[in-house]
Amino acid sequence: MGKTSYEVKAKFIRGFSDKTRLQILESIKNKEKTVSQIVDDLKGNQSNISQHLACLKGCGIIISRQEGKYIYYSLRNAEIAQLLDIMEAVFVQVEEEVAACERNDELDCCPKQ
Amino acid sequence: MGKTSYEVKAKFIRGFSDKTRLQILESIKNKEKTVSQIVDDLKGNQSNISQHLACLKGCGIIISRQEGKYIYYSLRNAEIAQLLDIMEAVFVQVEEEVAACERNDELDCCPKQ
DNA sequence: CACACATATTAATAATTGCTAATATGATAC
DNA sequence: GTATCATATTAGCAATTATTAATATGTGTG
Numbered sequence: 001m002g003k004t005s006y007e008v009k010a011k012f013i014r015g016f017s018d019k020t021r022l023q024i025l026e027s028i029k030n031k032e033k034t035v036s037q038i039v040d041d042l043k044g045n046q047s048n049i050s051q052h053l054a055c056l057k058g059c060g061i062i063i064s065r066q067e068g069k070y071i072y073y074s075l076r077n078a079e080i081a082q083l084l085d086i087m088e089a090v091f092v093q094v095e096e097e098v099a100a101c102e103r104n105d106e107l108d109c110c111p112k113q
Numbered sequence: 114m115g116k117t118s119y120e121v122k123a124k125f126i127r128g129f130s131d132k133t134r135l136q137i138l139e140s141i142k143n144k145e146k147t148v149s150q151i152v153d154d155l156k157g158n159q160s161n162i163s164q165h166l167a168c169l170k171g172c173g174i175i176i177s178r179q180e181g182k183y184i185y186y187s188l189r190n191a192e193i194a195q196l197l198d199i200m201e202a203v204f205v206q207v208e209e210e211v212a213a214c215e216r217n218d219e220l221d222c223c224p225k226q
Numbered sequence: 227c228a229c230a231c232a233t234a235t236t237a238a239t240a241a242t243t244g245c246t247a248a249t250a251t252g253a254t255a256c
Numbered sequence: 257g258t259a260t261c262a263t264a265t266t267a268g269c270a271a272t273t274a275t276t277a278a279t280a281t282g283t284g285t286g
């Protein structure tokens with residue numbers, strides 16, 4: 001795989017690497033939702049959610065469709081749902097270790113946020 | 114899933130969301146390697162690679178073992194390899210769209226790097 | 227012990243990211 | 257057309273991240 005491809009792939013995966021975006025994905029996983037439904041769901045800020053939705057869409061992770069004044073968002077396809085499931089399954093295996101590392105201030109193990 | 118869990122999960126996934134780390138993972142996917150082997154492989158900077166390795170380790174994605182003065186790194190387990198494969202498969206589906214978005218300067222679709 | 231090599235850590239910096247508040251766009255209903 | 261509701265965009269800011277150069281640690285060898 002060429003260097004450029006790694007960059008694009010990293011960008012794609014970065015779509016999944018934020019707690020708010022993960023919550024959005026969970027929220028729309030089984031059923032498409034409007035922006036305001038998602039905002040309610042996450043008790044979040046409308047502008048913030050809107051930006052994360054644009055991000056997810058730009059990463060090819062979700063799609064949207066308009067119906068009147070509402071815009072419905074959903075996962076792009078079944079493969080994305082499957083990827084989420086597998087991420088979850090693998091994550092559960094290492095969760096404790098990752099959480100522990102996060103607490104450890106001496107060892108500066110990269111992504112903190 | 115609780116809020117904290119989303120944060121930890123996001124951190125775990127963030128381990129995969131960088132082009133250098135993806136290259137490292139590709140490099141050690143089939144065979145454990147020493148730091149200098151990886152540095153050679155990626156034609157990278159030793160300090161930089163070392164930090165990314167610490168990051169991947171902190172995220173529970175890779176493990177290491179020492180043999181004399183060398184330290185060998187490898188994927189944590191087969192599930193991580195499987196996750197990488199599925200990420201790749203799903204990514205290929207949306208690659209063109211993500212790449213296109215990256216070029217589009219008007220639409221500021223989140224993660225750029 | 228001194229030297230060479232392998233790897234890790236630190237510090238400084240530039241770039242990216244996520245958040246909030248404010249404003250803009252677009253659609254419907256009256 | 258104007259008011260209202262849903263969503264998007266913008267700008268500014270605080271925090272995080274990736275990178276590099278320099279230095280430190282640790283391991284084997286003579």
